[in-house]
Amino acid sequence: xxxxxxxxxxxxxxxxxxxxxxxxxxxxxxxxxxxxxxxxxxxxxxxxxxxxxxxxxxxxxxxxxxxxxxxxxxxxxxxxxxxxxxxxxxxxxxxxxxxxxxxxxxxxxxxxxxxxxxxxxxxxxxxxxxxxxxxxxxxxxxxxxxxxxxxxxxxxxxxxxxxxxxxxxxxxxxxxxxxxxxxxxxxxxxxxxxxxxxxxxxxxxxxxxxxxxxxxxx
Amino acid sequence: xxxxxxxxxxxxxxxxxxxxxxxxxxxxxxxxxxxxxxxxxxxxxxxxxxxxxxxxxxxxxxxxxxxxxxxxxxxxxxxxxxxxxxxxxxxxxxxxxxxxxxxxxxxxxxxxxxxxxxxxxxxxxxxxxxxxxxxxxxxxxxxxxxxxxxxxxxxxxxxxxxxxxxxxxxxxxxxxxxxxxxxxxxxxxxxxxxxxxxxxxxxxxxxxxxxxxxxxxxxxxxxxxxxxxxxxxxxxxxxxxxxxxxxxxxxxxxxxxxxxxxxxxxxxxxxxxxxxxxxxxxxx
Amino acid sequence: xxxxxxxxxxxxxxxxxxxxxxxxxxxxxxxxxxxxxxxxxxxxxxxxxxxxxxxxxxxxxxxxxxxxxxxxxxxxxxxxxxxxxxxxxxxxxxxxxxxxxxxxxxxxxxxxxxxxxxxxxxxxxxxxxxxxxxxxxxxxxxxxxxxxxxxxxxxxxxxxxxxxxxxxxxxxxxxxxxxxxxxxxxxxxxxxxx
Numbered sequence: 001x002x003x004x005x006x007x008x009x010x011x012x013x014x015x016x017x018x019x020x021x022x023x024x025x026x027x028x029x030x031x032x033x034x035x036x037x038x039x040x041x042x043x044x045x046x047x048x049x050x051x052x053x054x055x056x057x058x059x060x061x062x063x064x065x066x067x068x069x070x071x072x073x074x075x076x077x078x079x080x081x082x083x084x085x086x087x088x089x090x091x092x093x094x095x096x097x098x099x100x101x102x103x104x105x106x107x108x109x110x111x112x113x114x115x116x117x118x119x120x121x122x123x124x125x126x127x128x129x130x131x132x133x134x135x136x137x138x139x140x141x142x143x144x145x146x147x148x149x150x151x152x153x154x155x156x157x158x159x160x161x162x163x164x165x166x167x168x169x170x171x172x173x174x175x176x177x178x179x180x181x182x183x184x185x186x187x188x189x190x191x192x193x194x195x196x197x198x199x200x201x202x203x204x205x206x207x208x209x210x211x212x213x214x215x216x217x218x
Numbered sequence: 219x220x221x222x223x224x225x226x227x228x229x230x231x232x233x234x235x236x237x238x239x240x241x242x243x244x245x246x247x248x249x250x251x252x253x254x255x256x257x258x259x260x261x262x263x264x265x266x267x268x269x270x271x272x273x274x275x276x277x278x279x280x281x282x283x284x285x286x287x288x289x290x291x292x293x294x295x296x297x298x299x300x301x302x303x304x305x306x307x308x309x310x311x312x313x314x315x316x317x318x319x320x321x322x323x324x325x326x327x328x329x330x331x332x333x334x335x336x337x338x339x340x341x342x343x344x345x346x347x348x349x350x351x352x353x354x355x356x357x358x359x360x361x362x363x364x365x366x367x368x369x370x371x372x373x374x375x376x377x378x379x380x381x382x383x384x385x386x387x388x389x390x391x392x393x394x395x396x397x398x399x400x401x402x403x404x405x406x407x408x409x410x411x412x413x414x415x416x417x418x419x420x421x422x423x424x425x426x427x428x429x430x431x432x433x434x435x436x437x438x439x440x441x442x443x444x445x446x447x448x449x450x451x452x453x454x455x456x457x458x459x460x461x462x463x464x465x466x467x468x469x470x471x472x473x474x475x476x477x478x479x480x481x482x483x484x485x486x487x488x489x490x491x492x493x494x495x496x497x498x499x500x501x502x
Numbered sequence: 503x504x505x506x507x508x509x510x511x512x513x514x515x516x517x518x519x520x521x522x523x524x525x526x527x528x529x530x531x532x533x534x535x536x537x538x539x540x541x542x543x544x545x546x547x548x549x550x551x552x553x554x555x556x557x558x559x560x561x562x563x564x565x566x567x568x569x570x571x572x573x574x575x576x577x578x579x580x581x582x583x584x585x586x587x588x589x590x591x592x593x594x595x596x597x598x599x600x601x602x603x604x605x606x607x608x609x610x611x612x613x614x615x616x617x618x619x620x621x622x623x624x625x626x627x628x629x630x631x632x633x634x635x636x637x638x639x640x641x642x643x644x645x646x647x648x649x650x651x652x653x654x655x656x657x658x659x660x661x662x663x664x665x666x667x668x669x670x671x672x673x674x675x676x677x678x679x680x681x682x683x684x685x686x687x688x689x690x691x692x693x694x695x696x
Contacts, residue, residue, distance in 0.1 A: 042429065065526060065528045163375055170361060
């Protein structure tokens with residue numbers, strides 16, 4: 001029955017949005033299902049087009065049964081479109097959320113190190129393999145968009161720093177657990193983060209590096 | 219009041235800081251020998267600390283106007299201090315933005331001014347921090363200054379991101395409605411445009427191009443009223459506090475509601491939109 | 503609960519089936535029934551998902567009666583004790599009773615529309631306080647609440663429909679966050695802003 005496949009897509013997608021904490025890994029992109037739904041929709045389109053051609057204008061305005069039949073196909077096609085887009089839209093929301101959670105660190109977000117941190121004991125796909133090529137393009141595009149937007153503010157503040165809570169202590173003691181190389185901090189200061197070294201810095205400046213696992217709070 | 223500045227070791231408890239820190243007053247004259255660099259005078263800072271009885275942001279009291287006046291006098295003395303008035307105004311704009319569903323006007327002047335001051339104050343702090351002549355006491359005060367700076371940065375960050383979220387959510391709608399464009403900053407409008415394109419490309423490449431040609435649009439409205447373009451819902455309720463008497467409004471049920479000064483209401487946004495925009499009521 | 507094109511909940515709610523009667527013969531549409539007959543016959547009844555039923559009815563190809571989920575019987579039960587009514591399975595397993603009701607109301611004539619909307623509103627208002635209580639309780643402990651009367655405790659929770667379940671989840675989370683915030687030592691109180 002038309003729309004059944006689309007329903008499957010939406011039901012699965014909805015299930016994965018139900019839990020808010022902890023954040024579940026993004027499920028793998030349902031490519032086979034999507035291809036099938038697109039195919040079904042194209043077939044509906046063809047069917048409608050050929051019926052319109054073979055019956056001509058008069059029939060279309062007078063033959064109620066024909067109009068009913070075509071309406072059903074038309075509605076089914078639109079339903080498929082809606083389900084497909086809702087599926088994509090919800091994933092886009094999840095992708096953006098994860099970007100912001102990672103403090104805008106794209107490389108980190110897509111790395112396997114992030115995956116280990118986020119879901120240590122599952123064999124769920126890491127983010128990179130869960131995304132479709134188009135979604136990966138979107139993520140990169142969004143990253144660039146946000147980097148551009150950030151620059152207006154960057155000499156004073158980092159837009160991607162956390163907003164979960166208003167700031168408490170200003171300074172934080174950290175130890176470098178992974179080499180991060182030379183990093184330009186908020187405000188322009190350059191620090192060379194080498195493994196094993198300790199620093200006392202403004203929390204806001206290094207929060208992102210803590211989130212990404214380069215630094216550890218001591 | 220015994221000042222914790224004078225007895226730093228006697229108290230094991232965390233000192234009770236007032237909810238809002240008063241702005242710091244770098245003043246040219248100082249009690250120390252070198253007067254060529256700015257420093258922090260104990261007197262002015264302490265007296266401000268003691269005098270602070272700041273009400274919660276968003277709730278005006280009778281003191282509000284008094285403090286405002288004070289601010290104006292001090293303003294000429296030093297242009298670097300973070301004006302309490304400005305921070306408070308941003309706080310209100312932030313609250314409004316978070317509490318309402320639609321897009322409000324970008325407070326460009328306010329944000330620019332605060333950013334400038336933050337930049338200046340950071341330079342000041344950096345100078346004082348690296349100066350070996352800075353006393354321990356002054357270092358401690360610097361911490362307080364920095365704490366306030368962090369709070370303001372947080373506010374700006376949260377404000378900007380709240381707007382970004384809405385802009386992305388309603389990006390198609392914004393692009394299609396020129397009358398909304400003046401509410402956004404130049405950067406925001408550009409972001410809306412580019413984000414819409416990014417999204418459209420994504421949808422097209424993912425599915426739309428694989429669908430029949432008549433199904434490829436992103437801005438359809440259907441017979442039953444459903445539109446593909448997500449718009450803000452003016453019927454979403456908003457929690458407001460009336461800072462002054464706003465008369466009566468008629469609710470959908472026909473009842474009247476009196477928006478008296480000091481009263482709080484949870485009401486559909488479109489019924490009180492004008493009051494919110496004019497600042498007569500505040501969003502909690 | 504606005505009708506959002508991209509809302510998964512709305513899409514799922516629209517999928518609930520209605521018993522429709524066809525007002526005309528439609529050759530070739532038999533596949534909707536899934537049976538062996540390739541054609542639909544006038545007066546033939548079949549179950550159609552709302553997203554089909556709505557437009558077909560508006561164009562007078564089909565009609566449908568008010569679904570049993572919104573019948574007078576249900577209204578009477580709600581009036582007696584709103585929390586006692588199990589809304590969760592009235593519109594399919596874990597259905598969306600309010601949303602679906604609203605969609606139905608949209609296609610009704612004035613008077614039945616007003617009646618249905620009032621029923622939905624009254625039910626919601628009367629079920630909200632016990633829902634909030636239960637959510638607050640669950641926020642602080644994970645113990646189940648025994649049924650102390652009709653429509654209380656876990657029985658009520660099981661009877662919640664889709665949107666109520668979401669509200670419950672939010673209430674629970676909020677309660678937990680407030681508790682965490684209260685328990686923090688002063689001076690170090692992050693407030694979780696959503």
